[in-house]
Amino acid sequence: MxxxxxxxxxxxxxxxxxxxxxxxxxxxxxxxxxAVAPGEEPSAASDPxxxxxxxxxxxxxxxxxxAPGRWTHYRMAGEGVDELMERRRIEEHVAEAMLEGDARxxxxxxxxxxxxxxxxxxxxxxxxxxxxxxxxxWLDAERIVTVSRRRVLAIEDVxxxxxxxxxxxRPSDVLAAIAERLVERMRPVVDGIEETVDExxxxxxxxxxxxxxxxxxxxxxxIATLRRHMAPQREALEQLARLRTPWLDEDxxxxxxxxxxxxxxxxxxxxxxxxxxxxxxDELNNAIATRMSHNTYLLSVxxxxxxxxGLLTGLLGINVGGMPGSESPAAFWVVCALLGVLAAxxxxxxxxxxML
Numbered sequence: 028m029x030x031x032x033x034x035x036x037x038x039x040x041x042x043x044x045x046x047x048x049x050x051x052x053x054x055x056x057x058x059x060x061x062a063v064a065p066g067e068e069p070s071a072a073s074d075p076x077x078x079x080x081x082x083x084x085x086x087x088x089x090x091x092x093x094a095p096g097r098w099t100h101y102r103m104a105g106e107g108v109d110e111l112m113e114r115r116r117i118e119e120h121v122a123e124a125m126l127e128g129d130a131r132x133x134x135x136x137x138x139x140x141x142x143x144x145x146x147x148x149x150x151x152x153x154x155x156x157x158x159x160x161x162x163x164x165w166l167d168a169e170r171i172v173t174v175s176r177r178r179v180l181a182i183e184d185v186x187x188x189x190x191x192x193x194x195x196x197r198p199s200d201v202l203a204a205i206a207e208r209l210v211e212r213m214r215p216v217v218d219g220i221e222e223t224v225d226e227x228x229x230x231x232x233x234x235x236x237x238x239x240x241x242x243x244x245x246x247x248x249x250i251a252t253l254r255r256h257m258a259p260q261r262e263a264l265e266q267l268a269r270l271r272t273p274w275l276d277e278d279x280x281x282x283x284x285x286x287x288x289x290x291x292x293x294x295x296x297x298x299x300x301x302x303x304x305x306x307x308x309d310e311l312n313n314a315i316a317t318r319m320s321h322n323t324y325l326l327s328v329x330x331x332x333x334x335x336x337g338l339l340t341g342l343l344g345i346n347v348g349g350m351p352g353s354e355s356p357a358a359f360w361v362v363c364a365l366l367g368v369l370a371a372x373x374x375x376x377x378x379x380x381x382m383l
Contacts (some may be wrong), residue, residue, distance in 0.1 A: 064176050075103035075110055080189060082201070087192040097170040104176055115172050117165055125163040125174045132260035134267045139268070140167035143202060145263065146256045147209035148216045156216045157252040160381070162209065164202055168274040170260050171198035173205070181208035201274055203282035207262060210286045210293070213257070217296050220250060224303050231307070236314045243311060254297045261290040271280050328338045328382060335365050 081094025091097055099115065101107065104126070111122035121142055123140035124130070135142040143164045148156040160179050165172045173182060185204045195201045223246055231239055264287035268280045343350065343362060352358025 028073075052205075056093055075101045075107050077102050080186070082189075082194075082196060082198065083202065084196050085192070086189070086194045086196055090191050095169070095198075098198065098201050100170045100182060101174045102176070102178070103174065103253065105173075111172070111174075115165075115248060121165060125165060130161060130163065132256065132263040134263045134270070136270060136272075139287065140165055141275075143207055143263070143267065147179060148213050148253070149177070149380055150212060151178050152254060155249075156248045159253070159256050162205060164205070166198055166202050169198065171201050179206060181205050181212060184208045193235070199273070199279045203279050203286075205284045206267070206283060208263075210289050211367050216253070217293050217300070220300050221296070224300055224307065229309055231314070236311050236318075237305065239311055243304065243308055247301070247308070250297055250301045250304060254294060254301065257294045257297065261287060261294055264290055266374070328377060331377075335373070336370060339366065339369075
């Protein structure tokens with residue numbers, strides 16, 4: 028092959044490669060919506076729908092268009108009001124409430140549905156339990172729409188039961204199951220706090236107060252945060268248990284009442300743990316105050332011992348005529364001996380008076 032022919036072949040291959048590259052660049056991506064990583068808040072470009080399933084009425088899933096009930100779960104922040112209004116036909120004030128930044132647990136019934144806000148401990152990897160996750164739900168006779176900013180393990184638990192055929196049968200059962208799982212997952216956290224208080228108390232008795240201030244302060248902060256969110260959730264669950272509509276029956280009320288009773292127990296347990304932590308803090312403060320008082324007392328005794336010695340050496344150090352022993356070479360050692368005897372006498376006196 029001649030050099031000209033080889034050059035022409037190279038040019039043709041280069042042109043073909045450029046066309047292929049341009050075609051790849053023009054090709055749309057397989058999915059233009061990135062997935063939301065577990066435990067992370069969704070970005071504006073993320074697909075807000077985590078899943079949408081139909082409830083077959085027997086504890087399993089069915090095609091959404093044919094199912095008697097539907098469950099749609101979103102993971103999105105406060106910019107999804109239009110999504111809820113347009114695709115889920117939820118009124119604006121309800122959609123805004125579902126995406127509110129820091130909403131307290133509550134249950135708000137209306138003519139056409141029920142708005143529920145619940146919280147649970149944050150069990151996502153690397154998260155603090157007291158940094159609680161929030162679940163908001165809109166419930167009516169035929170559907171439930173749930174929204175969360177972060178991953179909620181209780182929702183995943185309930186979703187998994189549908190795949191095995193042991194899940195909720197109706198939208199109201201979905202809400203009751205989520206509430207039960209949210210409350211149930213609080214038990215290990217409360218038990219862990221109780222164990223931590225016991226360990227800190229034993230450590231203080233065994234090793235003293237050194238290094239206990241910061242762990243105890245963090246523990247009291249965790250207790251206060253959990254209790255601040257658990258107390259209103261108890262009221263929300265009790266209110267849900269008292270609601271009566273054609274699609275909220277006695278079974279729903281019994282499930283919510285049981286969840287509310289367990290929530291009450293956890294709140295009471297946290298109250299008891301808070302009292303124990305307060306007693307431990309008082310003991311810690313008393314121990315620190317006792318140690319500081321003892322150190323101050325020792326400094327006072329030392330000052331009392333050296334005060335007359337300093338007075339004598341100050342008198343002997345004045346630069347005036349007539350000082351006794353100023354011409355004697357043994358006067359220095361005599362003064363040192365007298366000061367030693369005086370110091371020993373003071374120590375003996377303090378011990379006799381039980382001041383040392």
